[in-house]
Amino acid sequence: MSTAYKDEEDERAHYTYADYLVWETDQRYELISGEAYMMAAPSVAHQVISGELFGQFWNFLKGKPCQVFTAPFDVRLFPVEDESDDTVVQPDLLVICDKSKIADGKACRGAPDMVIEILSPSNSEIPLLLKFAKYLKAGVREYWIIDPEVKTIQVHILEKSSKKSPEHYISSVHSGNEVLGVSVLPGLTIDFNSIWSVL
DSSP states (O other): OOSOOOBTTBOOSOOOHHHHHHOOOSSEEEEETTEEEEEOOOOHHHHHHHHHHHHHHHHHHTTSSOEEEESSOOEESSOOTTSOOOOEEOOSEEEEOOGGGGTTSSSEESOOSEEEEEOOTTOOHHHHHHHHHHHHHHTOSEEEEEETTTTEEEEEEEEOOOSSSOSEEEEEEEETTOEEEOTTSTTOEEEHHHHHTTO
């Protein structure tokens, strides 16, 4: 990702989902708090990891109510009926268990149950940090960040608010040779050894 989308005839610094829908460009963007971030094409390693993960999720979810999707797929974390919402992201993979969130056939309206982001040289630290905060605020229950270069997986599990603390993520970092269970999908485990072996 890089800096914001700029229409030469439109100098506004804040964009909405309604704006996003009418942009005439082949380039992909994400909107974070009204700022547009250009998304670079994924690397080969990124595509391989995404494909391997999608296959494992897809096979597990056959016949179950949850569904897995891959980018490009718009996620409106805080949807507004008049399309004035200003945050639209495209996670690499996402799991949705509430089918009403995809009833319009266009995008996910609200928080997915799980989001997976795969790092690549084109990822910018600022959008990733901003998205982390947005996923937490929206209530994404499980968020993985995969770093192919160092073969690590950050796992963030949503902890609901209590009298002692507000809603937050319980975070852990795992090495690439582990088999990880998916918290929101009991019974599903992901063997990362098999994923790295095809790179």
